[in-house]
Amino acid sequence: MAEVMRSETLNISNNTSSLASPELLHVLAVDDSIVDRKFIERLLRVSSCKVTVVDSATRALQYLGLDGDNNSVGFEESSAFREIPVVIMSSENILPRIDRCLEEGAEDFLLKPVKLADVKRLRDSLLKAEERVFKNIMHKRELEANDIFSQLKRAKI
Amino acid sequence: LHAMNTVVAQLQRRFQDYLVSLYQQGFLDNQFTELRKLQDEGTPDFVAEVVSLFFDDCSKLINSMSRSLERPENVDFKQVDSGVHQLKGSSSSVGARRVKNVCISFKECCDVQNREGCLRCLQQVDYEYKMLKTKLQDLFNLEQQIVQAGGAIPQVNIN
Numbered sequence: 440m441a442e443v444m445r446s447e448t449l450n451i452s453n454n455t456s457s458l459a460s461p462e463l464l465h466v467l468a469v470d471d472s473i474v475d476r477k478f479i480e481r482l483l484r485v486s487s488c489k490v491t492v493v494d495s496a497t498r499a500l501q502y503l504g505l506d507g508d509n510n511s512v513g514f515e516e517s518s519a520f521r522e523i524p525v526v527i528m529s530s531e532n533i534l535p536r537i538d539r540c541l542e543e544g545a546e547d548f549l550l551k552p553v554k555l556a557d558v559k560r561l562r563d564s565l566l567k568a569e570e571r572v573f574k575n576i577m578h579k580r581e582l583e584a585n586d587i588f589s590q591l592k593r594a595k596i
Numbered sequence: 597l598h599a600m601n602t603v604v605a606q607l608q609r610r611f612q613d614y615l616v617s618l619y620q621q622g623f624l625d626n627q628f629t630e631l632r633k634l635q636d637e638g639t640p641d642f643v644a645e646v647v648s649l650f651f652d653d654c655s656k657l658i659n660s661m662s663r664s665l666e667r668p669e670n671v672d673f674k675q676v677d678s679g680v681h682q683l684k685g686s687s688s689s690v691g692a693r694r695v696k697n698v699c700i701s702f703k704e705c706c707d708v709q710n711r712e713g714c715l716r717c718l719q720q721v722d723y724e725y726k727m728l729k730t731k732l733q734d735l736f737n738l739e740q741q742i743v744q745a746g747g748a749i750p751q752v753n754i755n
Contacts, residue, residue, distance in 0.1 A: 473653060551685065551689065
C-alpha cells in the first residue's frame with residue numbers, strides 16, 4: 440500500500456533568518472493506518488517538521504485545495520504544486536515498483552517500518568536541495584542587480 | 597534519601613531486565629526501540645498510546661476477518677488478505693514481532709485460499725496480540741512505578 444508524504448517548499452525570501460527557523464518543512468503525511476499515522480506524526484515532529492496528517496488521498500487533495508470542488512487553482516497551471524517533493528512510504532519492498540515511483544517523479548522512497556534516521560536523512564537532503572535553489576535565486580538576483588547598476592552607471596544616473 | 601535511591605535503582609533494574617527479556621523472547625524487535633526513541637519527558641505516554649491504538653486495530657481486524665472466514669462455502673479471501681496486510685503493517689510499525697510473523701504465515705494461507713490454515717492463523721494472531729498486550733501492560737506498570745518513585749526511565753540498549 441503506497442502512501443504519499445509531501446512537503447511545501449520554504450517561501451524563498453531575502454530574509455535569511457527564516458533559514459534558521461527550526462520548523463522549515465511542512466509535511467502533509469497520508470496514511471490509511473491509524474497506527475502509522477500516529478507514529479509518523481510523532482516521527483516528523485521530533486524531526487522538527489510541521490505536520491498535517493490525513494487518512495486518504497482524497498483528504499490530501501482536499502487539504503491542498505486540489506479536489507476540484509472549490510478548485511480555483513488549475514492543477515496544470517500551478518507550478519508551485521509541481522515543486523512540492525513527494526515521498527512514497529510503503530511496506531512493499533519490490534524494486535520495479537520503487538523504480539517506477541522514482542521514475543514518475545517521487546523525490547524518495549521510504550521502506551516501512553520507517554525509522555528516525557530515515558526521516559532525518561530525508562529532511563537533510565530536502566533542505567540541502569532547497570538551499571541550492573535559494574542560493575541559485577540569490578545568485579541570479581545578484582547578477583540582475585549588477586546588471587542594473589552597470590546600466591545606471593552608463594546612463595550616468 | 598539513600599533508601600529511595602535504592603528503590604528507584606531496583607525498579608529501574610527490574611524494568612531493564614523485563615524489557616530485555618521481551619526482546620530476547622521475540623515479542624519485540626528493533627522497531628519497538630524506534631518507538632521508544634520518540635518518547636520523552638514531554639510525551640511520556642507516547643509508546644503506550646501507539647500500542648493501545650495497535651491493540652484496538654488488532655481486535656477490530658480480527659473480528660472482521662473472523663466474519664469473512666465464518667462460512668466455509670463463502671469465504672471473502674480478498675477481505676481477509678486486506679486485513680492481514682493491515683495487521684502486518686501495523687505490527688511491523690510498532691515492533692510486535694510475533695504478531696508480525698504470524699501475519700506472514702497467515703498471508704500464505706490466504707494466497708492459496710486455505711480456510712483451515714487461515715482460521716489457525718487467526719487464532720494464533722489473536723493469542724499473540726493478547727499476550728503482548730499483557731506483557732506491555734506489565735512493562736508500563738514498571739515504568740509508572742519508576743516515575744512515581746521519582747526516577748527516570750532508563751535508556752535500554754538492545755544489541
